[in-house]
Amino acid sequence: MFPRPIEKSGPGAKAAYQAFLPVALIMWLLPLLAIFLTSIRSAADINSGNVFGWPSEFAIVENYTAVFTQSAAAQYMINSVLITVPTVIISVALACLAGYALAIYRFRVALPLFFLFVAGNFIPFQILMVPVRDMSVQTGLYDTIAGQFLFHAAFQTGFCTLFMRNFIKALPFDLVESARIEGVAEWRIFWYVVLPLVRPAIAALAVLIFTFVWNDFFWANVLTQGESAKPITAGVRALNGQFVNNWHLVSAASLLAAIPPVVCFFLMQRHFIAGLTLGAVK
Amino acid sequence: MTHAVLPDTNSRPEPGWLKRNKLAIAPWIFLIPALIFFSIYVVIPIFESLWLSLYKWNGLYDVDGNSTAVWVGFENYAKLWYDPNFWTSLRNNIAWLILYMLAVPLGLFIALFLNQTVTGMRFYKSMFFFPFVISQVVVGLIFGWFYNPDFGVVGTLWKAVFCEETTNILGNTTFVCSRPAPDILSSPEWATYGIIAAGLWPQIAYCMILYLTGLNNVAADQIEAARLDGAKGWKMLWYVVVPQLKPATFIAVVVTVIGALRSFDMIAIMTQGGPFGSTNVLSHYMFEVAISEYGERYGYGSSVATVLFGIMLFFISYFLWRMYQDEKGGR
Structure with missing residues (x-):
């Protein structure tokens, strides 16, 4: 193990290390802690310049309720859910199929097609912006929930296929081979042999795509206009304009926007990290 | 038996064309939904954008539903060449690319610091990872406030160091500062660096x-062997550990390059490209010219997007080439 385990350097070093950890953590998360403290302050504190010291009173309930009563935050949150959930379902489903095809069958264009999905996943959004926006306007999908989740699902299919293909490729191929010898139909092999084995990959992709799409800001600006279809990320920006100098409310709204991915991450940490670090180990 | 018996192939009826070719057809059945969907929203729009960059278009259609785009050839690119905002954006993109790379070594050092097994380590590791999970919009807002010279963390710390609290005749508290607190995000020179620093946090x-x-999977026997040979500290890290972390380094570089060139959210939140366009990058400038500034300039925006795409393509080709080498070696 590298670096050498701290226990081996004696009890003093270990105690020092353990004492330093929380200090390092507080320094690392200082911006976040500061904004959290702001979000539970009263307006009076903000106005009197007490933004760093201990809050004179705790206004946690008032501030967080104010975000919902004084703005369309609830609507934005619901929109975000309505955009992310279908995106996750569609893109993961499509990627299971495509990943299976690219991993199991040996055909000439398998690798070029795979690279097409990989490359598509890396391109800048701006190269898609004008045509996708124009297409959405033409088809009546502009400023709708569906217009956003259809695009996200298609775009995320690239990443999901990359992930699924590599995951399936790492499974023992004998399983498929022997099922074929038994005369099992191809779609049954997919459904009964491979799909149960890729459950961890599905879980990892589900949390990752949820987080990516929840945190999207660019497409929310390109594909929406009014409040009716805006997700919370774009909503928070709108609130920022509305709550000028009401930093306690802006902070509360930002933290609210961050909660779902954070909860998702802590609940499914193992899958989340396995997904992000795919390929980091040979 | 004196002669070999040929397998009797005609005892059963010849299987249909579909059956015989099922291994050739099946992959396409599995691929088609993803392929169609991906082509409509990703592959085809790329070519449309490249094509549109040769037109002048405000995004409107005439009454018959025909696009009002006018062919201008390379005029948009000629205009880009003389557009100072474009060059500022490009320069900022390069600054992002270079400085964002700091995330790789800094990430390695934090990982080395945290790669211990004392109690509660799992908790610390996930808390250190925390900034990546929250949206860049939120990170942008947090830092916008963090940098605020009046009541942000920077301003407050500044007051503590450089200012003296005095009470004036009316009994109000005022601050007398030896130097005014820096307003990072309003300074054309420093704003970009302020945003990059904020972007580095999640990266x-x-x-x-x-x-x-990666460290979890470093071969323990090699470390032990190197230790017996007297290697330690920096030497051990550089000659024994880092080479074994190569796959992790490759992915870290890939995601950092992509992240640097994609930076949009934080700029849109923290400065909207300002002051005076000094924090623009191509991704944000493209958005600005295409939809938010003086009506819609789809053609010009597309030419900015094409330049960004060209830069990205350079990196993508390298990444794909590396992946291709791995594929060949792997099987």
Whole structure:
């Protein structure tokens, strides 16, 4: 193990290390802690310049309720859910199929097609912006929930296929081979042999795509206009304009926007990290 | 038996064309939904954008539903060449690319710091990873406030160091400062660096988690062998550990390059490209010219997007080439 385990350097070093950890953590998360403290302050504190010291009173309930009563935050949150959930379902489903095809069958264009999905996943959004926006306007999908989740699902299919293909490729191929010898139909092999084995990959992709799409800001600006279809990320920006100098409310709204991915991450940490670090180990 | 018996192929009826070719057809059935969907929203729009960059278009259609775009050839690119905002954006993109790379070594050092097994380590590792999970919009807002010279963390710390609290005749408290607190995001010189620093925060967390996973899989016997040979500290890190972390480093570099060139959210939140366009990058400038500034200039925006795409393509080709080498070696 590298670096050498701290226990081996004696009890003093270990105690020092353990004492330093929380200090390092507080320094690392200082911006976040500061904004959290702001979000539970009263307006009076903000106005009197007490933004760093201990809050004179705790206004946690008032501030967080104010975000919902004084703005369309609830609507934005619901929109975000309505955009992310279908995106996750569609893109993961499509990627299971495509990943299976690219991993199991040996055909000439398998690798070029795979690279097409990989490359598509890396391109800048701006190269898609004008045509996708124009297409959405033409088809009546502009400023709708569906217009956003259809695009996200298609775009995320690239990443999901990359992930699924590599995951399936790492499974023992004998399983498929022997099922074929038994005369099992191809779609049954997919459904009964491979799909149960890729459950961890599905879980990892589900949390990752949820987080990516929840945190999207660019497409929310390109594909929406009014409040009716805006997700919370774009909503928070709108609130920022509305709550000028009401930093306690802006902070509360930002933290609210961050909660779902954070909860998702802590609940499914193992899958989340396995997904992000795919390929980091040979 | 005196002669070999040929397998009797005609005892059963010849299977249909579909059956005989099922291994050739099946992959396409599985691929088609993803392929169609991906082509409509990703592959075809890329070519449309490249094509549109040769037109002048405000995004409108005439009454018959025909696009009002006018062919201008390379005029948009000629205009780009003389557009100072374009060059500022490009320069900022390069600054992002270079400085964002700091996330890789910094992520490695935090990973080394955290790669211990004392109690509660799992908790610390996930808390250190935390900034990556929250949206860049939120990170942008947090830092916008963090940098605020009047009541942000920077301003407050500044007051503590450089200012003296005095009470004036009316009994109000005022601050007398030897130097005014820096307003990072309003300074054309410093704003970009302020945003990059904010962007590094989640990116370091990402690189850290890649390296933590990599460190977990470093071969213990090699470390022990090197230790017996007297290697330690920096030498051990550089000659024994880092080479084994190569796959993690590759991914860290890939995601950092992509992240640097994609930076949009934080700029849109923290400065909207300002002051005076000094913090623009191509991704944000493209958005600005295409939809938010003086009506819609789709053609010009597309030419900015094409330049960004060209830069990205350079990196993508390299990444794909590396992946291709791995594929060939792997099987």
